[in-house]
Amino acid sequence: MKISEKKWVIPELSENSEINIKQGFHPVLGNNKLEGDYENNFYPNDTLLTSNKNMMLLTGPNMSGKSTYMKQVALITILGRMGAPVPASYAKIGVIDRIFTRIGAADDLAGGRSTFMVEMTEAAKILHKSTKKSLVIMDEIGRGTSTSDGLALAIAIATEINKVNQSLCLFATHYFEITELSKQLKGVENFHISTKERDDQIVFLYELKKGPASKSFGLKVAKLAGIPNSVLNYANSIKLPTNHEILVETEQEISKNILEQNKGMEIINEIVNIDPNVCSPKLALDLIFKWKKSLDS
Incomplete structure:
Protein backbone atom coordinates (compact mmCIF):
# COMPACT_ATOMS: atom_id res chain seq x y z
CA MET A 1 0.00 0.00 0.00
CA LYS A 2 1.38 3.40 -0.97
CA ILE A 3 1.14 6.25 1.52
CA SER A 4 -1.12 8.13 -0.88
CA GLU A 5 -3.60 5.24 -0.74
CA LYS A 6 -4.03 5.29 3.04
CA LYS A 7 -7.34 6.43 4.47
CA TRP A 8 -8.69 7.72 7.75
CA VAL A 9 -12.19 6.65 8.77
CA ILE A 10 -14.70 7.40 11.50
CA PRO A 11 -14.74 4.32 13.77
CA GLU A 12 -17.76 2.46 15.07
CA LEU A 13 -18.11 2.52 18.84
CA SER A 14 -19.53 -0.35 20.86
CA GLU A 15 -20.25 -1.20 24.48
CA ASN A 16 -18.40 -4.52 24.24
CA SER A 17 -14.81 -5.26 25.16
CA GLU A 18 -13.27 -5.28 21.68
CA ILE A 19 -10.81 -3.69 19.29
CA ASN A 20 -11.30 -4.49 15.61
CA ILE A 21 -9.04 -2.65 13.16
CA LYS A 22 -8.71 -3.33 9.44
CA GLN A 23 -5.65 -2.08 7.54
CA GLY A 24 -4.52 0.10 10.41
CA PHE A 25 -1.33 2.14 10.29
CA HIS A 26 0.61 4.33 12.71
CA PRO A 27 -0.94 7.84 12.66
CA VAL A 28 2.44 9.58 12.86
CA LEU A 29 4.84 7.21 11.14
CA GLY A 30 2.37 6.50 8.34
CA ASN A 31 2.31 10.15 7.33
CA ASN A 32 6.04 10.71 7.25
CA LYS A 33 8.05 9.96 4.13
CA LEU A 34 11.06 7.98 5.21
CA GLU A 35 14.18 6.86 3.41
CA GLY A 36 14.36 3.74 1.26
CA ASP A 37 11.39 1.91 -0.23
CA TYR A 38 8.99 2.79 2.58
CA GLU A 39 6.87 4.94 0.23
CA ASN A 40 5.98 1.99 -1.98
CA ASN A 41 6.11 -0.81 0.60
CA PHE A 42 3.87 0.27 3.41
CA TYR A 43 2.10 -2.66 5.11
CA PRO A 44 -1.14 -1.88 6.95
CA ASN A 45 -2.00 -4.42 9.64
CA ASP A 46 -5.21 -5.80 11.13
CA THR A 47 -5.99 -6.17 14.84
CA LEU A 48 -8.74 -8.20 16.49
CA LEU A 49 -9.08 -8.37 20.26
CA THR A 50 -12.31 -9.54 21.89
CA SER A 51 -13.43 -11.11 25.15
CA ASN A 52 -12.99 -14.53 23.51
CA LYS A 53 -9.65 -13.69 21.84
CA ASN A 54 -8.12 -11.33 24.33
CA MET A 55 -4.36 -11.84 23.93
CA MET A 56 -2.07 -11.51 20.91
CA LEU A 57 1.42 -12.94 21.52
CA LEU A 58 3.87 -11.14 19.25
CA THR A 59 7.27 -12.57 18.33
CA GLY A 60 9.91 -11.41 15.89
CA PRO A 61 13.42 -9.94 15.84
CA ASN A 62 14.43 -6.55 17.16
CA MET A 63 13.62 -3.72 14.74
CA SER A 64 10.89 -5.79 13.08
CA GLY A 65 8.17 -3.41 14.25
CA LYS A 66 6.56 -5.11 17.27
CA SER A 67 6.68 -2.06 19.55
CA THR A 68 5.58 0.29 16.77
CA TYR A 69 2.63 -1.95 15.97
CA MET A 70 1.49 -2.05 19.60
CA LYS A 71 1.78 1.73 19.96
CA GLN A 72 -0.20 2.03 16.72
CA VAL A 73 -3.07 0.01 18.22
CA ALA A 74 -3.03 2.13 21.40
CA LEU A 75 -3.09 5.41 19.44
CA ILE A 76 -5.93 4.22 17.19
CA THR A 77 -7.87 3.16 20.29
CA ILE A 78 -7.43 6.57 21.91
CA LEU A 79 -8.42 8.41 18.74
CA GLY A 80 -11.40 6.13 18.22
CA ARG A 81 -12.81 6.57 21.72
CA MET A 82 -12.41 10.32 21.30
CA GLY A 83 -14.68 10.13 18.28
CA ALA A 84 -11.89 11.25 15.96
CA PRO A 85 -11.02 9.69 12.58
CA VAL A 86 -8.54 6.82 12.79
CA PRO A 87 -5.84 5.65 10.35
CA ALA A 88 -7.49 2.49 9.01
CA SER A 89 -9.95 1.27 6.39
CA TYR A 90 -12.32 0.15 9.18
CA ALA A 91 -12.33 0.27 12.96
CA LYS A 92 -14.69 -0.77 15.73
CA ILE A 93 -13.59 0.22 19.21
CA GLY A 94 -15.33 -1.00 22.36
CA VAL A 95 -15.34 0.55 25.82
CA ILE A 96 -11.78 0.88 27.16
CA ASP A 97 -11.51 2.05 30.77
CA ARG A 98 -7.71 2.36 30.83
CA ILE A 99 -4.64 1.70 28.69
CA PHE A 100 -1.67 0.20 30.52
CA THR A 101 1.78 0.00 28.94
CA ARG A 102 5.04 -1.65 29.94
CA ILE A 103 7.40 -0.53 27.19
CA GLY A 104 11.06 0.43 27.21
CA ALA A 105 13.95 -0.14 29.60
CA ALA A 106 15.23 2.56 31.92
CA ASP A 107 16.31 2.74 35.55
CA ASP A 108 15.19 5.28 38.16
CA LEU A 109 18.32 6.84 39.61
CA ALA A 110 16.47 9.36 41.77
CA GLY A 111 14.23 6.66 43.22
CA GLY A 112 17.04 4.14 43.63
CA ARG A 113 15.35 1.58 41.40
CA SER A 114 17.11 -0.65 38.89
CA THR A 115 15.79 -1.26 35.38
CA PHE A 116 14.33 -4.59 36.47
CA MET A 117 12.71 -3.07 39.56
CA VAL A 118 11.06 -0.41 37.41
CA GLU A 119 9.86 -3.13 35.05
CA MET A 120 8.40 -5.25 37.87
CA THR A 121 6.79 -2.23 39.59
CA GLU A 122 4.98 -1.30 36.39
CA ALA A 123 3.96 -4.92 35.81
CA ALA A 124 2.60 -5.14 39.36
CA LYS A 125 0.47 -2.04 38.82
CA ILE A 126 -0.95 -3.56 35.65
CA LEU A 127 -1.78 -6.85 37.37
CA HIS A 128 -3.50 -5.05 40.27
CA LYS A 129 -5.38 -2.40 38.29
CA SER A 130 -6.30 -3.72 34.83
CA THR A 131 -9.82 -5.03 34.16
CA LYS A 132 -11.76 -6.84 31.44
CA LYS A 133 -12.23 -3.48 29.73
CA SER A 134 -8.55 -2.46 29.82
CA LEU A 135 -6.03 -2.54 27.00
CA VAL A 136 -2.67 -3.86 28.23
CA ILE A 137 0.55 -3.54 26.23
CA MET A 138 3.49 -5.60 27.48
CA ASP A 139 6.78 -5.29 25.62
CA GLU A 140 9.44 -7.90 26.42
CA ILE A 141 8.60 -8.33 30.10
CA GLY A 142 11.25 -10.21 32.08
CA ARG A 143 14.26 -9.19 30.02
CA GLY A 144 15.94 -7.36 32.92
CA THR A 145 16.93 -10.53 34.77
CA SER A 146 18.28 -14.02 34.05
CA THR A 147 16.75 -15.99 31.19
CA SER A 148 15.18 -18.63 33.42
CA ASP A 149 13.66 -16.13 35.86
CA GLY A 150 12.60 -13.80 33.04
CA LEU A 151 10.90 -16.60 31.12
CA ALA A 152 9.11 -17.86 34.22
CA LEU A 153 7.88 -14.36 35.09
CA ALA A 154 6.77 -13.66 31.53
CA ILE A 155 4.74 -16.89 31.41
CA ALA A 156 3.17 -16.24 34.81
CA ILE A 157 2.30 -12.61 34.02
CA ALA A 158 0.79 -13.49 30.63
CA THR A 159 -1.25 -16.26 32.26
CA GLU A 160 -2.52 -13.93 35.00
CA ILE A 161 -3.58 -11.25 32.50
CA ASN A 162 -5.35 -13.84 30.37
CA LYS A 163 -7.12 -15.83 33.09
CA VAL A 164 -7.62 -13.42 36.00
CA ASN A 165 -7.63 -9.85 34.67
CA GLN A 166 -8.99 -10.99 31.27
CA SER A 167 -7.82 -7.71 29.72
CA LEU A 168 -7.34 -7.13 26.01
CA CYS A 169 -3.59 -7.59 25.68
CA LEU A 170 -0.77 -7.22 23.18
CA PHE A 171 2.18 -9.20 24.57
CA ALA A 172 5.49 -8.92 22.71
CA THR A 173 8.36 -11.21 23.66
CA HIS A 174 11.63 -12.77 22.56
CA TYR A 175 10.95 -15.87 24.63
CA PHE A 176 9.74 -18.30 21.97
CA GLU A 177 8.74 -20.77 24.68
CA ILE A 178 5.82 -18.50 25.58
CA THR A 179 4.19 -19.22 22.23
CA GLU A 180 3.16 -22.58 23.73
CA LEU A 181 0.60 -20.63 25.79
CA SER A 182 -1.72 -20.64 22.77
CA LYS A 183 -2.08 -24.40 23.29
CA GLN A 184 -2.71 -24.08 27.02
CA LEU A 185 -4.89 -21.00 27.47
CA LYS A 186 -8.13 -19.94 25.84
CA GLY A 187 -8.12 -16.65 23.97
CA VAL A 188 -4.37 -16.61 23.24
CA GLU A 189 -3.18 -16.40 19.61
CA ASN A 190 0.33 -16.24 18.17
CA PHE A 191 1.39 -13.58 15.69
CA HIS A 192 4.73 -12.49 14.28
CA ILE A 193 6.15 -9.60 12.29
CA SER A 194 7.44 -11.19 9.09
CA THR A 195 11.04 -11.00 7.97
CA LYS A 196 13.10 -12.58 5.20
CA GLU A 197 16.72 -13.52 4.74
CA ARG A 198 18.35 -12.39 1.51
CA ASP A 199 22.05 -12.80 0.71
CA ASP A 200 22.84 -13.38 4.39
CA GLN A 201 20.99 -10.17 5.24
CA ILE A 202 17.74 -9.72 7.13
CA VAL A 203 14.90 -7.82 5.43
CA PHE A 204 12.11 -6.42 7.60
CA LEU A 205 8.67 -6.63 5.99
CA TYR A 206 6.69 -5.02 8.86
CA GLU A 207 3.74 -7.29 8.07
CA LEU A 208 1.75 -8.94 10.85
CA LYS A 209 1.07 -12.62 10.24
CA LYS A 210 -0.49 -15.44 12.25
CA GLY A 211 1.74 -17.94 14.01
CA PRO A 212 4.99 -17.62 15.98
CA ALA A 213 8.25 -16.37 14.48
CA SER A 214 10.67 -19.02 13.28
CA LYS A 215 13.77 -17.52 14.95
CA SER A 216 15.07 -14.29 16.49
CA PHE A 217 17.75 -13.15 14.00
CA GLY A 218 19.61 -11.54 16.91
CA LEU A 219 23.03 -11.90 15.30
CA LYS A 220 21.73 -10.56 12.01
CA VAL A 221 20.41 -7.43 13.75
CA ALA A 222 23.74 -7.05 15.55
CA LYS A 223 25.46 -7.17 12.16
CA LEU A 224 23.17 -4.43 10.85
CA ALA A 225 24.14 -2.32 13.86
CA GLY A 226 27.84 -2.60 12.94
CA ILE A 227 29.13 -5.17 15.43
CA PRO A 228 32.55 -6.37 14.16
CA ASN A 229 32.62 -9.68 12.28
CA SER A 230 35.13 -11.13 14.75
CA VAL A 231 32.60 -10.65 17.56
CA LEU A 232 29.73 -12.02 15.47
CA ASN A 233 31.70 -15.11 14.44
CA TYR A 234 32.67 -15.85 18.03
CA ALA A 235 29.08 -15.30 19.22
CA ASN A 236 27.83 -17.70 16.57
CA SER A 237 30.36 -20.35 17.61
CA ILE A 238 29.31 -20.30 21.27
CA LYS A 239 25.58 -19.80 20.75
CA LEU A 240 23.68 -22.45 22.66
CA PRO A 241 20.36 -23.99 21.68
CA THR A 242 17.48 -23.18 23.98
CA ASN A 243 16.23 -26.11 25.97
CA HIS A 244 13.74 -24.40 28.22
CA GLU A 245 10.63 -26.42 28.81
CA ILE A 246 7.50 -24.36 29.23
CA LEU A 247 5.88 -24.96 32.59
CA VAL A 248 2.28 -24.00 32.02
CA GLU A 249 -0.25 -25.81 34.14
CA THR A 250 -3.62 -26.76 32.72
Missing part, protein backbone atom coordinates in the same frame (compact mmCIF):
# COMPACT_ATOMS: atom_id res chain seq x y z
CA GLU A 251 -6.74 -26.52 34.87
CA GLN A 252 -6.61 -30.28 35.49
CA GLU A 253 -2.96 -30.10 36.56
CA ILE A 254 -3.67 -27.22 38.94
CA SER A 255 -6.55 -29.14 40.56
CA LYS A 256 -4.41 -32.27 40.84
CA ASN A 257 -1.56 -30.36 42.49
CA ILE A 258 -3.91 -28.73 45.00
CA LEU A 259 -5.43 -32.13 45.86
CA GLU A 260 -1.97 -33.66 46.38
CA GLN A 261 -0.93 -30.74 48.58
CA ASN A 262 -4.07 -31.21 50.70
CA LYS A 263 -3.34 -34.93 51.10
CA GLY A 264 0.19 -34.13 52.20
CA MET A 265 -1.03 -31.61 54.80
CA GLU A 266 -3.52 -34.13 56.21
CA ILE A 267 -0.75 -36.71 56.66
CA ILE A 268 1.57 -34.13 58.25
CA ASN A 269 -1.17 -33.13 60.71
CA GLU A 270 -1.70 -36.79 61.68
CA ILE A 271 2.04 -37.25 62.28
CA VAL A 272 2.18 -34.11 64.44
CA ASN A 273 -0.72 -35.36 66.59
CA ILE A 274 0.71 -38.87 67.14
CA ASP A 275 2.23 -39.56 70.53
CA PRO A 276 5.17 -41.90 69.82
CA ASN A 277 5.19 -43.04 73.44
CA VAL A 278 1.79 -44.74 73.08
CA CYS A 279 2.03 -45.76 69.41
CA SER A 280 2.44 -49.52 69.04
CA PRO A 281 4.44 -51.07 66.17
CA LYS A 282 1.20 -52.43 64.67
CA LEU A 283 -0.50 -49.00 64.77
CA ALA A 284 2.57 -47.39 63.20
CA LEU A 285 2.56 -49.96 60.39
CA ASP A 286 -1.18 -49.49 59.83
CA LEU A 287 -0.70 -45.73 59.57
CA ILE A 288 2.12 -46.14 57.04
CA PHE A 289 -0.09 -48.35 54.83
CA LYS A 290 -2.94 -45.85 55.20
CA TRP A 291 -0.79 -42.89 54.17
CA LYS A 292 0.72 -44.75 51.23
CA LYS A 293 -2.74 -45.75 49.98
CA SER A 294 -3.91 -42.14 50.27
CA LEU A 295 -0.94 -40.80 48.30
CA ASP A 296 -1.24 -43.47 45.60
CA SER A 297 -4.94 -42.85 44.98
Whole structure:
Protein backbone atom coordinates (compact mmCIF):
# COMPACT_ATOMS: atom_id res chain seq x y z
CA MET A 1 0.00 0.00 0.00
CA LYS A 2 1.38 3.40 -0.97
CA ILE A 3 1.14 6.25 1.52
CA SER A 4 -1.12 8.13 -0.88
CA GLU A 5 -3.60 5.24 -0.74
CA LYS A 6 -4.03 5.29 3.04
CA LYS A 7 -7.34 6.43 4.47
CA TRP A 8 -8.69 7.72 7.75
CA VAL A 9 -12.19 6.65 8.77
CA ILE A 10 -14.70 7.40 11.50
CA PRO A 11 -14.74 4.32 13.77
CA GLU A 12 -17.76 2.46 15.07
CA LEU A 13 -18.11 2.52 18.84
CA SER A 14 -19.53 -0.35 20.86
CA GLU A 15 -20.25 -1.20 24.48
CA ASN A 16 -18.40 -4.52 24.24
CA SER A 17 -14.81 -5.26 25.16
CA GLU A 18 -13.27 -5.28 21.68
CA ILE A 19 -10.81 -3.69 19.29
CA ASN A 20 -11.30 -4.49 15.61
CA ILE A 21 -9.04 -2.65 13.16
CA LYS A 22 -8.71 -3.33 9.44
CA GLN A 23 -5.65 -2.08 7.54
CA GLY A 24 -4.52 0.10 10.41
CA PHE A 25 -1.33 2.14 10.29
CA HIS A 26 0.61 4.33 12.71
CA PRO A 27 -0.94 7.84 12.66
CA VAL A 28 2.44 9.58 12.86
CA LEU A 29 4.84 7.21 11.14
CA GLY A 30 2.37 6.50 8.34
CA ASN A 31 2.31 10.15 7.33
CA ASN A 32 6.04 10.71 7.25
CA LYS A 33 8.05 9.96 4.13
CA LEU A 34 11.06 7.98 5.21
CA GLU A 35 14.18 6.86 3.41
CA GLY A 36 14.36 3.74 1.26
CA ASP A 37 11.39 1.91 -0.23
CA TYR A 38 8.99 2.79 2.58
CA GLU A 39 6.87 4.94 0.23
CA ASN A 40 5.98 1.99 -1.98
CA ASN A 41 6.11 -0.81 0.60
CA PHE A 42 3.87 0.27 3.41
CA TYR A 43 2.10 -2.66 5.11
CA PRO A 44 -1.14 -1.88 6.95
CA ASN A 45 -2.00 -4.42 9.64
CA ASP A 46 -5.21 -5.80 11.13
CA THR A 47 -5.99 -6.17 14.84
CA LEU A 48 -8.74 -8.20 16.49
CA LEU A 49 -9.08 -8.37 20.26
CA THR A 50 -12.31 -9.54 21.89
CA SER A 51 -13.43 -11.11 25.15
CA ASN A 52 -12.99 -14.53 23.51
CA LYS A 53 -9.65 -13.69 21.84
CA ASN A 54 -8.12 -11.33 24.33
CA MET A 55 -4.36 -11.84 23.93
CA MET A 56 -2.07 -11.51 20.91
CA LEU A 57 1.42 -12.94 21.52
CA LEU A 58 3.87 -11.14 19.25
CA THR A 59 7.27 -12.57 18.33
CA GLY A 60 9.91 -11.41 15.89
CA PRO A 61 13.42 -9.94 15.84
CA ASN A 62 14.43 -6.55 17.16
CA MET A 63 13.62 -3.72 14.74
CA SER A 64 10.89 -5.79 13.08
CA GLY A 65 8.17 -3.41 14.25
CA LYS A 66 6.56 -5.11 17.27
CA SER A 67 6.68 -2.06 19.55
CA THR A 68 5.58 0.29 16.77
CA TYR A 69 2.63 -1.95 15.97
CA MET A 70 1.49 -2.05 19.60
CA LYS A 71 1.78 1.73 19.96
CA GLN A 72 -0.20 2.03 16.72
CA VAL A 73 -3.07 0.01 18.22
CA ALA A 74 -3.03 2.13 21.40
CA LEU A 75 -3.09 5.41 19.44
CA ILE A 76 -5.93 4.22 17.19
CA THR A 77 -7.87 3.16 20.29
CA ILE A 78 -7.43 6.57 21.91
CA LEU A 79 -8.42 8.41 18.74
CA GLY A 80 -11.40 6.13 18.22
CA ARG A 81 -12.81 6.57 21.72
CA MET A 82 -12.41 10.32 21.30
CA GLY A 83 -14.68 10.13 18.28
CA ALA A 84 -11.89 11.25 15.96
CA PRO A 85 -11.02 9.69 12.58
CA VAL A 86 -8.54 6.82 12.79
CA PRO A 87 -5.84 5.65 10.35
CA ALA A 88 -7.49 2.49 9.01
CA SER A 89 -9.95 1.27 6.39
CA TYR A 90 -12.32 0.15 9.18
CA ALA A 91 -12.33 0.27 12.96
CA LYS A 92 -14.69 -0.77 15.73
CA ILE A 93 -13.59 0.22 19.21
CA GLY A 94 -15.33 -1.00 22.36
CA VAL A 95 -15.34 0.55 25.82
CA ILE A 96 -11.78 0.88 27.16
CA ASP A 97 -11.51 2.05 30.77
CA ARG A 98 -7.71 2.36 30.83
CA ILE A 99 -4.64 1.70 28.69
CA PHE A 100 -1.67 0.20 30.52
CA THR A 101 1.78 0.00 28.94
CA ARG A 102 5.04 -1.65 29.94
CA ILE A 103 7.40 -0.53 27.19
CA GLY A 104 11.06 0.43 27.21
CA ALA A 105 13.95 -0.14 29.60
CA ALA A 106 15.23 2.56 31.92
CA ASP A 107 16.31 2.74 35.55
CA ASP A 108 15.19 5.28 38.16
CA LEU A 109 18.32 6.84 39.61
CA ALA A 110 16.47 9.36 41.77
CA GLY A 111 14.23 6.66 43.22
CA GLY A 112 17.04 4.14 43.63
CA ARG A 113 15.35 1.58 41.40
CA SER A 114 17.11 -0.65 38.89
CA THR A 115 15.79 -1.26 35.38
CA PHE A 116 14.33 -4.59 36.47
CA MET A 117 12.71 -3.07 39.56
CA VAL A 118 11.06 -0.41 37.41
CA GLU A 119 9.86 -3.13 35.05
CA MET A 120 8.40 -5.25 37.87
CA THR A 121 6.79 -2.23 39.59
CA GLU A 122 4.98 -1.30 36.39
CA ALA A 123 3.96 -4.92 35.81
CA ALA A 124 2.60 -5.14 39.36
CA LYS A 125 0.47 -2.04 38.82
CA ILE A 126 -0.95 -3.56 35.65
CA LEU A 127 -1.78 -6.85 37.37
CA HIS A 128 -3.50 -5.05 40.27
CA LYS A 129 -5.38 -2.40 38.29
CA SER A 130 -6.30 -3.72 34.83
CA THR A 131 -9.82 -5.03 34.16
CA LYS A 132 -11.76 -6.84 31.44
CA LYS A 133 -12.23 -3.48 29.73
CA SER A 134 -8.55 -2.46 29.82
CA LEU A 135 -6.03 -2.54 27.00
CA VAL A 136 -2.67 -3.86 28.23
CA ILE A 137 0.55 -3.54 26.23
CA MET A 138 3.49 -5.60 27.48
CA ASP A 139 6.78 -5.29 25.62
CA GLU A 140 9.44 -7.90 26.42
CA ILE A 141 8.60 -8.33 30.10
CA GLY A 142 11.25 -10.21 32.08
CA ARG A 143 14.26 -9.19 30.02
CA GLY A 144 15.94 -7.36 32.92
CA THR A 145 16.93 -10.53 34.77
CA SER A 146 18.28 -14.02 34.05
CA THR A 147 16.75 -15.99 31.19
CA SER A 148 15.18 -18.63 33.42
CA ASP A 149 13.66 -16.13 35.86
CA GLY A 150 12.60 -13.80 33.04
CA LEU A 151 10.90 -16.60 31.12
CA ALA A 152 9.11 -17.86 34.22
CA LEU A 153 7.88 -14.36 35.09
CA ALA A 154 6.77 -13.66 31.53
CA ILE A 155 4.74 -16.89 31.41
CA ALA A 156 3.17 -16.24 34.81
CA ILE A 157 2.30 -12.61 34.02
CA ALA A 158 0.79 -13.49 30.63
CA THR A 159 -1.25 -16.26 32.26
CA GLU A 160 -2.52 -13.93 35.00
CA ILE A 161 -3.58 -11.25 32.50
CA ASN A 162 -5.35 -13.84 30.37
CA LYS A 163 -7.12 -15.83 33.09
CA VAL A 164 -7.62 -13.42 36.00
CA ASN A 165 -7.63 -9.85 34.67
CA GLN A 166 -8.99 -10.99 31.27
CA SER A 167 -7.82 -7.71 29.72
CA LEU A 168 -7.34 -7.13 26.01
CA CYS A 169 -3.59 -7.59 25.68
CA LEU A 170 -0.77 -7.22 23.18
CA PHE A 171 2.18 -9.20 24.57
CA ALA A 172 5.49 -8.92 22.71
CA THR A 173 8.36 -11.21 23.66
CA HIS A 174 11.63 -12.77 22.56
CA TYR A 175 10.95 -15.87 24.63
CA PHE A 176 9.74 -18.30 21.97
CA GLU A 177 8.74 -20.77 24.68
CA ILE A 178 5.82 -18.50 25.58
CA THR A 179 4.19 -19.22 22.23
CA GLU A 180 3.16 -22.58 23.73
CA LEU A 181 0.60 -20.63 25.79
CA SER A 182 -1.72 -20.64 22.77
CA LYS A 183 -2.08 -24.40 23.29
CA GLN A 184 -2.71 -24.08 27.02
CA LEU A 185 -4.89 -21.00 27.47
CA LYS A 186 -8.13 -19.94 25.84
CA GLY A 187 -8.12 -16.65 23.97
CA VAL A 188 -4.37 -16.61 23.24
CA GLU A 189 -3.18 -16.40 19.61
CA ASN A 190 0.33 -16.24 18.17
CA PHE A 191 1.39 -13.58 15.69
CA HIS A 192 4.73 -12.49 14.28
CA ILE A 193 6.15 -9.60 12.29
CA SER A 194 7.44 -11.19 9.09
CA THR A 195 11.04 -11.00 7.97
CA LYS A 196 13.10 -12.58 5.20
CA GLU A 197 16.72 -13.52 4.74
CA ARG A 198 18.35 -12.39 1.51
CA ASP A 199 22.05 -12.80 0.71
CA ASP A 200 22.84 -13.38 4.39
CA GLN A 201 20.99 -10.17 5.24
CA ILE A 202 17.74 -9.72 7.13
CA VAL A 203 14.90 -7.82 5.43
CA PHE A 204 12.11 -6.42 7.60
CA LEU A 205 8.67 -6.63 5.99
CA TYR A 206 6.69 -5.02 8.86
CA GLU A 207 3.74 -7.29 8.07
CA LEU A 208 1.75 -8.94 10.85
CA LYS A 209 1.07 -12.62 10.24
CA LYS A 210 -0.49 -15.44 12.25
CA GLY A 211 1.74 -17.94 14.01
CA PRO A 212 4.99 -17.62 15.98
CA ALA A 213 8.25 -16.37 14.48
CA SER A 214 10.67 -19.02 13.28
CA LYS A 215 13.77 -17.52 14.95
CA SER A 216 15.07 -14.29 16.49
CA PHE A 217 17.75 -13.15 14.00
CA GLY A 218 19.61 -11.54 16.91
CA LEU A 219 23.03 -11.90 15.30
CA LYS A 220 21.73 -10.56 12.01
CA VAL A 221 20.41 -7.43 13.75
CA ALA A 222 23.74 -7.05 15.55
CA LYS A 223 25.46 -7.17 12.16
CA LEU A 224 23.17 -4.43 10.85
CA ALA A 225 24.14 -2.32 13.86
CA GLY A 226 27.84 -2.60 12.94
CA ILE A 227 29.13 -5.17 15.43
CA PRO A 228 32.55 -6.37 14.16
CA ASN A 229 32.62 -9.68 12.28
CA SER A 230 35.13 -11.13 14.75
CA VAL A 231 32.60 -10.65 17.56
CA LEU A 232 29.73 -12.02 15.47
CA ASN A 233 31.70 -15.11 14.44
CA TYR A 234 32.67 -15.85 18.03
CA ALA A 235 29.08 -15.30 19.22
CA ASN A 236 27.83 -17.70 16.57
CA SER A 237 30.36 -20.35 17.61
CA ILE A 238 29.31 -20.30 21.27
CA LYS A 239 25.58 -19.80 20.75
CA LEU A 240 23.68 -22.45 22.66
CA PRO A 241 20.36 -23.99 21.68
CA THR A 242 17.48 -23.18 23.98
CA ASN A 243 16.23 -26.11 25.97
CA HIS A 244 13.74 -24.40 28.22
CA GLU A 245 10.63 -26.42 28.81
CA ILE A 246 7.50 -24.36 29.23
CA LEU A 247 5.88 -24.96 32.59
CA VAL A 248 2.28 -24.00 32.02
CA GLU A 249 -0.25 -25.81 34.14
CA THR A 250 -3.62 -26.76 32.72
CA GLU A 251 -6.74 -26.52 34.87
CA GLN A 252 -6.61 -30.28 35.49
CA GLU A 253 -2.96 -30.10 36.56
CA ILE A 254 -3.67 -27.22 38.94
CA SER A 255 -6.55 -29.14 40.56
CA LYS A 256 -4.41 -32.27 40.84
CA ASN A 257 -1.56 -30.36 42.49
CA ILE A 258 -3.91 -28.73 45.00
CA LEU A 259 -5.43 -32.13 45.86
CA GLU A 260 -1.97 -33.66 46.38
CA GLN A 261 -0.93 -30.74 48.58
CA ASN A 262 -4.07 -31.21 50.70
CA LYS A 263 -3.34 -34.93 51.10
CA GLY A 264 0.19 -34.13 52.20
CA MET A 265 -1.03 -31.61 54.80
CA GLU A 266 -3.52 -34.13 56.21
CA ILE A 267 -0.75 -36.71 56.66
CA ILE A 268 1.57 -34.13 58.25
CA ASN A 269 -1.17 -33.13 60.71
CA GLU A 270 -1.70 -36.79 61.68
CA ILE A 271 2.04 -37.25 62.28
CA VAL A 272 2.18 -34.11 64.44
CA ASN A 273 -0.72 -35.36 66.59
CA ILE A 274 0.71 -38.87 67.14
CA ASP A 275 2.23 -39.56 70.53
CA PRO A 276 5.17 -41.90 69.82
CA ASN A 277 5.19 -43.04 73.44
CA VAL A 278 1.79 -44.74 73.08
CA CYS A 279 2.03 -45.76 69.41
CA SER A 280 2.44 -49.52 69.04
CA PRO A 281 4.44 -51.07 66.17
CA LYS A 282 1.20 -52.43 64.67
CA LEU A 283 -0.50 -49.00 64.77
CA ALA A 284 2.57 -47.39 63.20
CA LEU A 285 2.56 -49.96 60.39
CA ASP A 286 -1.18 -49.49 59.83
CA LEU A 287 -0.70 -45.73 59.57
CA ILE A 288 2.12 -46.14 57.04
CA PHE A 289 -0.09 -48.35 54.83
CA LYS A 290 -2.94 -45.85 55.20
CA TRP A 291 -0.79 -42.89 54.17
CA LYS A 292 0.72 -44.75 51.23
CA LYS A 293 -2.74 -45.75 49.98
CA SER A 294 -3.91 -42.14 50.27
CA LEU A 295 -0.94 -40.80 48.30
CA ASP A 296 -1.24 -43.47 45.60
CA SER A 297 -4.94 -42.85 44.98
